[in-house]
Amino acid sequence: MDEASPVTRAVRAGIDSDPTHGAVVAPVYLSTTYTFESFGRARPFDYSRRGNPTRSVLADAVSGLEGGAGGVVTASGMGAITAVLHATLTPGDVLVAPHDCYGGSWRLFDAMARRGLFELRLVDLTTAAGIAEAVAARPSVLWVETPSNPLLRITDIAVAAAAGKAAGATVVVDNTFCSPVLQRPLELGADVVVHSSTKYLNGHSDVVSGVAIARDAALAEQLVWWGNCLGVTGGAFDAYLALRGLRTLHLRMERHSANAAAVVELLQDHPAVSRVLYPGLPSHPGHEIAAAQQRGFGGIVSLELAGGAPAARTLMESVTLFCPAESLGGVESLINHPATMTHASMPPDVQAAAGITPGLIRLSVGIEDPADLVADLRAGLAKLA
Ligand code: PLP
Numbered sequence: 001m002d003e004a005s006p007v008t009r010a011v012r013a014g015i016d017s018d019p020t021h022g023a024v025v026a027p028v029y030l031s032t033t034y035t036f037e038s039f040g041r042a043r044p045f046d047y048s049r050r051g052n053p054t055r056s057v058l059a060d061a062v063s064g065l066e067g068g069a070g071g072v073v074t075a076s077g078m079g080a081i082t083a084v085l086h087a088t089l090t091p092g093d094v095l096v097a098p099h100d101c102y103g104g105s106w107r108l109f110d111a112m113a114r115r116g117l118f119e120l121r122l123v124d125l126t127t128a129a130g131i132a133e134a135v136a137a138r139p140s141v142l143w144v145e146t147p148s149n150p151l152l153r154i155t156d157i158a159v160a161a162a163a164g165k166a167a168g169a170t171v172v173v174d175n176t177f178c179s180p181v182l183q184r185p186l187e188l189g190a191d192v193v194v195h196s197s198t199k200y201l202n203g204h205s206d207v208v209s210g211v212a213i214a215r216d217a218a219l220a221e222q223l224v225w226w227g228n229c230l231g232v233t234g235g236a237f238d239a240y241l242a243l244r245g246l247r248t249l250h251l252r253m254e255r256h257s258a259n260a261a262a263v264v265e266l267l268q269d270h271p272a273v274s275r276v277l278y279p280g281l282p283s284h285p286g287h288e289i290a291a292a293q294q295r296g297f298g299g300i301v302s303l304e305l306a307g308g309a310p311a312a313r314t315l316m317e318s319v320t321l322f323c324p325a326e327s328l329g330g331v332e333s334l335i336n337h338p339a340t341m342t343h344a345s346m347p348p349d350v351q352a353a354a355g356i357t358p359g360l361i362r363l364s365v366g367i368e369d370p371a372d373l374v375a376d377l378r379a380g381l382a383k384l385a
Contacts, residue, residue: 006065006180006181006250007250009061009064010064010065010246010247010249010250011247013026013057013060013064013243013246013247014026014057014061014243017057026053026054026240026243027054028237028239028240029048029052029053029054029236030236031048032047033046033048034046034047048233049228049231049233053236054236054237054240054243055073055234055236055239057243058242058243058246059071059072059213061243061246062195062197062211062213063213063220065180065181065184065246065249066180066184066186066193066213067180067186067187068186068193068213068214068215068220069214069215069216069219069220070214070217070223070224071192071211071213071223071224072211072226072227073209073211073227073233073239073242074210074211074212074227074232074233074234075208075209075210075233075234075238076208076232077176077194077195077197077199077208077210078105078210079210079230079232079233079234080194080195080211080212080232081105081174081194081210081212082230083212083223083226083227083230083232084192084212084223085108085109085118085141086230087222087225087226088140088141088170088172088192089117089118089141090118091116091117091118092118093119093139093140094118094119094121094137094138094140095109095113095120095139095140095141096121096123096125096134096141096142096143097109097120097121097123097143098122098124098143098144098145098148098155099122099123099353100149100153100355100356101143101149101174102145102148102174102176102342103149103338103343103344105143105145106122106345106350107345107346109143118141121134121137121139124153125142125155125160126153126155126285131159131160134160134163134164134167135163135164135166135167138167138168139167139169140169140170141169141170141171142160142161142163142164142167142170142172143172144161144173145173145174145176145177146173146177146183146286147178147286147290147300148177149177149342149362150300150302150336150338150342150343150356150360150362151277151302151354151355151356151360152277152278152279152284152286152302153285154279154284154286154287154289155289156289156293157173157183157185157188157293158188158189158293161185161189161190161191162189165189170191170192171190171192172190172192172193172194173192174193174194175194175195176194176195176196176200177200178294178298179195179199179201179249179253180193181250181253181295181296182253182257182295182296182297183293186213186215188293190215191214191215191216192212192213192215192219192223193211193212194210194211194212194213195210195211195212196209196210197209197211197242198210198327198329199327199328199329200252200253200256200299200329201242201246201249201329202245202329203245203246203248203252203329203330204241204330204331205327205331205332207238207241207242207245208238209238209239209242210234212227252331252367253298253299254296255367256298256365256366256367257280257297257298257299258370259299259365259366259367259368259373260280260297260299260363261280261297262370262374263301263363263365263370263373263374264276264281264301265374267301267303267377268281270381271306271385272305272306272307272311272381272384272385273306273381274304274305274359275303275304276302277301277302277303277304278297278301278302279297279298280297299328299329299364299366300328300362300364300365301362301363301365302362303363304357304359304360305359305360305361305384306359306384307359308357309339309358309359311359311384312337312358314383315380315383315384316335316361318379318383319335319376319377319379319380320376321333321368321372321376322334322363322373322380324337327364328362329364330364331366331368332368333363333364333365333368334364334366335361335362335363335364336361336362337361338351338360338362339351339357339358339360342362343356
């Protein structure tokens with residue numbers, strides 16, 4: 001299995017691994033605790049916060065897909081980020097993060113920095129000047145999110161990782177938007193990959209979970225240690241569901257990308273749309289880098305409506321297939337207004353600095369029939385004329 005392709009390994013993770021009954025599907029181990037083999041002699045698993053067989057299968061599967069040495073499966077993406085911050089930063093250290101990262105990540109970085117747990121510098125990592133600014137801050141951790149949420153800005157992972165490493169930083173990439181099917185940051189020089197596996201890895205909008213994977217075994221062990229110490233590890237049933245989702249990840253990512261391209265085609269020429277943000281568009285400033293470091297452009301499309309906030313409201317109230325909801329990466333299509341939904345935790349000045357405008361809409365394009373999705377958006381946009 002170790003030599004099999006990432007696709008095969010994801011499909012087969014934990015399959016036919018049950019020594020007791022020969023169950024084809026990996027069993028869900030719900031027991032919180034495990035008997036000791038003998039006095040003072042624990043088994044590989046003793047208590048489910050520290051380790052759980054079902055969670056281990058998922059951690060190994062994602063680690064294999066990312067090309068890592070191992071890592072921790074957490075109860076949410078924020079749990080994974082929390083574990084990474086604790087494993088890598090101490091007071092006095094500098095964390096450099098993108099100025100337009102996911103709002104929840106920004107909130108955590110900001111809140112921990114305000115407590116004096118580290119110093120936070122927000123920079124635009126998509127530019128050479130931003131990378132230089134990042135390096136000058138002598139960061140202990142350089143945080144990359146590409147494509148970024150919700151503006152789909154692209155950071156050159158290899159360039160950022162080389163600069164970060166030269167400055168002595170641990171380089172972390174939030175790979176939530178691409179999944180390892182479309183992008184493998186560890187191969188490009190990153191040290192750690194984090195995911196909100198609530199999104200594409202699980203893919204069915206029925207599990208909140210996270211994963212942090214390290215390239216190096218010692219750091220992977222630290223992530224596992226902090227996951228247990230903080231108590232942020234994920235539940236067994238969630239791991240089982242995420243594992244089930246992971247088996248179809250490669251198929252879903254292909255369809256998400258194809259459907260997003262169909263939606264972009266409609267939006268591009270529409271008079272109600274002033275700007276389409278999608279790395280697959282040759283006009284996107286990060287297109288060439290995305291084409292080089294990604295194996296597809298993914299299912300997230302953002303757009304600016306010429307009519308600003310009122311137009312955003314009308315569109316969200318008009319579409320019927322795109323559900324007005326936060327999150328992304330599920331098989332169903334969602335529509336989100338970052339300024340009032342996912343990124344509402346950012347104060348208006350931080351939103352403005354990040355480029356989140358009142359007319360910005362983020363679509364998570366699902367795997368439905370693309371003709372239906374295009375028709376739904378076309379009808380909604382017609383209301384803005
Ligand atoms: N990172 C990114 C890029 C996200 O979009 C999200 C959630 O939207 C998170 C991290 C946090 O993940 P979770 O909601 O699973 O805690």
